[in-house]
Amino acid sequence: MTEDKKKALKSGELWWGSSFFSSMWFEASKEKKPVAEEKKEEKAEVNKDDLLNMSISSGGLWNAKVIRKSNATVVRSSNTPAARPPRRRNTRPQHGGKVSTHSRVSFSKGRKPRPKAAATPASTKPKKEATVSTNLKKKTEITISNMITVKEFSEKTGVPFPELMKVMISNKIIGGINTNLDYDTAALIGEELGVQVNKEQDTVSIESLIDGDLNAILDLDKESKNLATRPPIVTIMGHVDHGKTTLLDYLRKTDVVGGEAWWITQSIGASTITHQGKQITFIDTPGHELFTTMRSRGAKLTDIVIIIVAADDGIMPQTIESINHAKESGVPIIVAITKVDKPWANKQEEIKANIGSYDLIPEERGGDVPVVEISWISGLGIDTLLEHISVQAEVLELTYNPERSAVGVVLDAHKSAQQGIETSLIILTGKLKVGDVIAVHNTFGKVKRMINRAGKTIKEAHGWDPVQILWISDTPEPWRIAEWVKNEKEAAQKVAIIKERESTENKQSSLQVLLSKMESGEKTLVKLILKANGPTGLEALSHAIDSIETPENVEIKKVHMDVGQFTESDISLASASGALMIWFNVKVPATLTKKAEQQKLTLKNFDIIYELTEYMEELAMGLIEVEMHEVVIGKLDLLAVFYRKGKEMVVWWKVMEGIAKNGVEFKVRRIEEEATQIAKGTITSLQRDMQNVKEVKQGYECGMRIKVSKPVQEGDILEFVEMQEVS
Numbered sequence: 001m002t003e004d005k006k007k008a009l010k011s012g013e014l015w016w017g018s019s020f021f022s023s024m025w026f027e028a029s030k031e032k033k034p035v036a037e038e039k040k041e042e043k044a045e046v047n048k049d050d051l052l053n054m055s056i057s058s059g060g061l062w063n064a065k066v067i068r069k070s071n072a073t074v075v076r077s078s079n080t081p082a083a084r085p086p087r088r089r090n091t092r093p094q095h096g097g098k099v100s101t102h103s104r105v106s107f108s109k110g111r112k113p114r115p116k117a118a119a120t121p122a123s124t125k126p127k128k129e130a131t132v133s134t135n136l137k138k139k140t141e142i143t144i145s146n147m148i149t150v151k152e153f154s155e156k157t158g159v160p161f162p163e164l165m166k167v168m169i170s171n172k173i174i175g176g177i178n179t180n181l182d183y184d185t186a187a188l189i190g191e192e193l194g195v196q197v198n199k200e201q202d203t204v205s206i207e208s209l210i211d212g213d214l215n216a217i218l219d220l221d222k223e224s225k226n227l228a229t230r231p232p233i234v235t236i237m238g239h240v241d242h243g244k245t246t247l248l249d250y251l252r253k254t255d256v257v258g259g260e261a262w263w264i265t266q267s268i269g270a271s272t273i274t275h276q277g278k279q280i281t282f283i284d285t286p287g288h289e290l291f292t293t294m295r296s297r298g299a300k301l302t303d304i305v306i307i308i309v310a311a312d313d314g315i316m317p318q319t320i321e322s323i324n325h326a327k328e329s330g331v332p333i334i335v336a337i338t339k340v341d342k343p344w345a346n347k348q349e350e351i352k353a354n355i356g357s358y359d360l361i362p363e364e365r366g367g368d369v370p371v372v373e374i375s376w377i378s379g380l381g382i383d384t385l386l387e388h389i390s391v392q393a394e395v396l397e398l399t400y401n402p403e404r405s406a407v408g409v410v411l412d413a414h415k416s417a418q419q420g421i422e423t424s425l426i427i428l429t430g431k432l433k434v435g436d437v438i439a440v441h442n443t444f445g446k447v448k449r450m451i452n453r454a455g456k457t458i459k460e461a462h463g464w465d466p467v468q469i470l471w472i473s474d475t476p477e478p479w480r481i482a483e484w485v486k487n488e489k490e491a492a493q494k495v496a497i498i499k500e501r502e503s504t505e506n507k508q509s510s511l512q513v514l515l516s517k518m519e520s521g522e523k524t525l526v527k528l529i530l531k532a533n534g535p536t537g538l539e540a541l542s543h544a545i546d547s548i549e550t551p552e553n554v555e556i557k558k559v560h561m562d563v564g565q566f567t568e569s570d571i572s573l574a575s576a577s578g579a580l581m582i583w584f585n586v587k588v589p590a591t592l593t594k595k596a597e598q599q600k601l602t603l604k605n606f607d608i609i610y611e612l613t614e615y616m617e618e619l620a621m622g623l624i625e626v627e628m629h630e631v632v633i634g635k636l637d638l639l640a641v642f643y644r645k646g647k648e649m650v651v652w653w654k655v656m657e658g659i660a661k662n663g664v665e666f667k668v669r670r671i672e673e674e675a676t677q678i679a680k681g682t683i684t685s686l687q688r689d690m691q692n693v694k695e696v697k698q699g700y701e702c703g704m705r706i707k708v709s710k711p712v713q714e715g716d717i718l719e720f721v722e723m724q725e726v727s
Contacts (some may be wrong), residue, residue, distance in 0.1 A: 141196040143226055143403035148186055151177045169194050198225065198403075215285040217481065221401040221429055229283070230400040231272070231279035232299055232393035232465040233426070236295075237322040238308030243338040243376070247308065250376035251386075267664065269411035269424045272453055275386040280393075281466060283411070301428060302411050304392050306385075307335045307360075311345035311373070317562070321569050323358045324560040328577050332392045333360060334370045336385055341375040348373060400463035400479045405434035405484035410440055411466070413475045421445070421475055424468045425482055432467075435458040437491050441498060442692075444491035460544030474691065499692065506559035510578050511602040511624070513566045513630060518622035524554050526619065527579035528562045529570055531586045538563055541584045544613045550620040566592050566603075574601050584612065597631075632721040634658030636710055639701065648684075650705050653718060659719060660696040662686040668708065669717045678716075681708030 047523035055296035058530075150168075154161050156178075161177060167189050168175065175181075181189070183199050192653050221227065221297040236244045251273055271282045283302065305326040326333050335355060351370055352362050370388040374381035406427055409683020413423040432438070437446050446572050448471040452458050461467045474481070485491040485680060508516070517524040528545065532538035538561060558572065559579045560702060566588050574581050574596070581596065581603045588603065596603050602706055606612040618624050636653040643650035653660070658685075668679040696702040712718075 014435065024523065036285050079453050139195060140144050141198065141225060143198040143224065143401075144183060144186055144197075145405070147182055148182050149177075150175060150179050150181060153181060153186055153189070157190065157193065159193055159195070164189070164193070167404060168485045175547070191606075196225075213344055216284050217407055217483075218400075218429060221399070221404065222427065224401045224404070226401055226403045227399040228402050230465070231281050232284060232303040232389060232396070232398055233270075233281045233464065234306060234389060235283045235302040236306045236308060239310070239313070239316040239318040239322070239324060241722060242308045242310040242313065242316075242319070244308050246376055247306075247338065247374070248338070249285060250379075250382065270426055270453070272466060275347055275383075275390065278390055278393075280386065280389055281464060283426075301426060302329065302331055303396060303398060304389055305329065305331055305333050307333060309337050309351050309355075311337050311340045311351070312342050312350050314347040320358065320562065321560070321573075323355070323360065323571075325573060327359065328559055332396070334372065334385070334388050334392070335360065335362070336381075337371065337373045339375070341377050341380065349478045349686060400429040402431060402462055404430040406436065406438070406463075406482075407481040407484070408428035408432070408438075410476050410480050410674045412476055412478050415475055419449075421471055421473055422468055423471065423476055424466070426466050427461050427463050429463045430464050430484065431460055432469075437485050438471075438482050439485045439491040439494050440476035440482045441474050442495060443474040444485065444488065444495050445471035445473055446488065461705060509602055510574070510598040514580075514619075515622060515624060518554065521553060526554060526556045527559045527577050528556065528557055529574055529579045529581045531566055531570070531581070531583040532563055533585040534563060537584050540609055541582070541612070543615065544609050548613060549622060554620045556616070556620065565589065568592070571595055571601065572642070575599050580604065582606070582612065584609075630721050632658070632719050633664070634660050634698075636660055636718040636720075638714055638716040638718065640714060641712065642703075644711060647709065648705065649709050649712065651712065652701065652702065652703050654701045655696050655698050657698060659698065660686065660702060662694050664720050664722060666706075667718065667719045667721060668710070668712050670713075671715060671717065679708050679710035679712065681706050 010333070022307075064141045081481055142156045144153070144156065148156070150161070150164065153159075156165050157164075171192070173181075173185065174391055183197070188196040194521070194535065236247060238244055246270060252271055269284050271284060273280055307322055307326060309315065325335075335351075337348055337351055340348065352365065355362070355369070355371075356365070356367075360369045361371055362371040364371070366377070372381050372385045372388060374385055376382070379619070384461050402414070407429050408425040409428060411424040413421065416422050432447065432450070433448050434450055437444065449471050450458050450461055451468045451470075452461070458467070485494060512524060514524060530538065530541050534542050542558065542561060545556060545558060548556060559577055560573055562570075566583065568579060571592060573579065581601065583603070583605055585607050593603065604615065606615070615624070634655060635657040637656050638651060638653055640652040641649060642652065647707065662683055662685070664681050665680065667677050668681065669676060670678050683706050686693055686696065686702060687704065688700060688702045693702075706712075
């Protein structure tokens with residue numbers, strides 16, 4: 001025991017082990033008294049109600065004082081050598097007289113001691129231990145991660161704790177209810193209990209999260225033996241005012257579960273109804289553009305698409321776009337003809353004939369596309385529509401793994417002044433619980449609260465449930481994949497890796513991707529979005545494409561054809577499908593051209609048909625050479641330098657022109673040296689308003705961490721440059 005450190009001594013730590021000390025606390029004294037200074041002092045008889053104040057000096061001496069409660073005066077004290085007290089059956093020691101069983105020993109350091117209430121011995125303090133539920137139902141198979149506690153193992157297997165302990169002891173596995181078991185040990189115990197223990201699938205790879213490869217994520221479930229049937233997810237698309245929202249509202253009213261608050265389902269972004277005992281989930285998307293944006297980010301979570309066509313309007317431009325977007329997704333399509341109860345609605349047969357030109361052949365005409373006439377006023381055809389959805393779901397054999405860690409897709413997210421970040425998502429597979437940590441592409445956080453579609457707070461959500469979660473983090477981007485992660489440290493590391501890879505990744509253009517595939521001899525599908533100034537030009541354009549002869553490993557597919565200018569919808573479709581955009585005698589708005597360049601999309605303009613044919617033939621043979629040129633996309637003025645270490649610097653800039661983009665290379669020019677280039681570098685981190693961002697627009701200031709070949713100084717001009725394809 002040292003002189004400069006106090007230490008509370010428990011009865012089990014004293015070498016003599018007297019039971020006298022079991023109800024007292026001890027602390028080491030800092031003072032060391034020489035043996036020569038020992039004194040003995042007796043002042044009065046000790047009463048029953050007196051208190052004993054006693055300490056053990058570092059020199060091995062007893063220092064005891066008896067204190068009377070009435071006036072708190074010392075009535076008797078003594079200093080005696082610290083010797084091993086004799087064992088006594090009675091826990092009340094005879095140390096200078098009778099002492100109350102409520103006596104307490106404390107270290108007074110020479111100060112006037114105060115009477116203290118009796119303390120509960122540390123050895124007798126109640127200790128909270130985990131308990132196992134008694135309502136257990138034994139299972140034949142479970143799935144666990146690399147580590148599981150005995151309590152969790154008991155709960156998952158449905159085996160009572162005493163029975164589990166017997167098996168553990170028989171296998172010489174010593175532990176309690178909170179002991180951790182690794183997978184191999186748990187599998188051994190499970191084998192003796194008649195329970196098959198499967199190992200949880202690997203977590204989602206960084207590449208799958210960056211690419212948004214939902215199929216690769218869900219493929220992890222295929223080898224599992226714990227698959228359960230899941231409800232289909234349906235998206236409704238069509239022309240404006242043809243009744244998408246009205247149909248959703250009617251379907252919500254038919255929900256036999258009842259009690260659903262509309263504002264909850266609308267804020268979550270998905271509605272779940274029950275039809276003949278089976279669930280169907282509808283995504284509340286405003287149209288095909290958002291549907292395609294969802295697909296471009298990898299969230300291919302829609303199983304069935306319903307195309308809405310009004311009986312009094314027929315096929316309209318947005319109807320055609322919706323059909324082509326749905327076809328490109330490769331999911332089953334159902335056509336619902338709405339407003340059939342209107343007296344002037346007479347285009348049902350025309351619609352059935354026209355959709356055939358878009359490769360949607362109705363079942364009644366020998367095809368495989370169900371066409372249902374519906375009315376939300378009378379309810380005509382609604383049950384038939386829901387029945388078709390149920391049949392398609394059975395054919396698709398939709399399943400998920402309820403035992404694995406959760407993976408979902410963000411539907412929407414916003415910041416609430418009352419509750420913070422509110423994020424709506426659909427759990428694709430696995431189970432999400434309150435307290436779990438999830439990573440979503442560019443951010444992460446812990447689930448603080450979870451609300452279901454009925455507005456009720458729940459503790460866990462299962463696969464394919466739409467929920468709203470509350471967490472403390474940044475606002476995630478919609479249609480990004482959300483993944484369960486073990487802890488916040490691991491989540492932060494994963495998000496940092498994603499940000500770094502995205503910032504440094506030099507994405508190839510859609511044309512470069514095609515040419516790379518052709519060069520390797522890989523089977524290549526060349527997708528095209530065609531635009532012309534009129535029906536005649538569009539027909540000539542389509543015929544020219546059809547006449548092109550291609551090698552065996554190359555196929556040309558027309559994803560979308562239309563008359564008029566390119567739109568945001570075309571950009572979204574090209575981004576999601578990797579299609580080339582070809583136009584004939586059509587003007588493209590500068591804003592869309594710039595957006596296409598930013599997304600590395602290829603646009604080609606022709607005003608002579610044979611030039612188009614010649615270009616496409618050379619492309620099919622892989623003979624096209626992509627011309628690239630350097631483009632300045634932004635200029636910044638250096639305002640301040642905060643930090644420098646080697647080639648790394650932290651600086652503050654203002655965007656004077658264009659945009660600043662994270663991960664893009666830059667050139668540094670110095671006005672004092674006639675604006676000559678003095679250095680090159682790359683941004684490794686870009687921040688605005690203390691938040692990590694991908695880009696900063698003109699007029700705003702930003703902080704950034706850069707790697708530069710030569711130190712920069714205030715007043716320098718930074719130019720962001722990108723290599724872009726020559727159109």
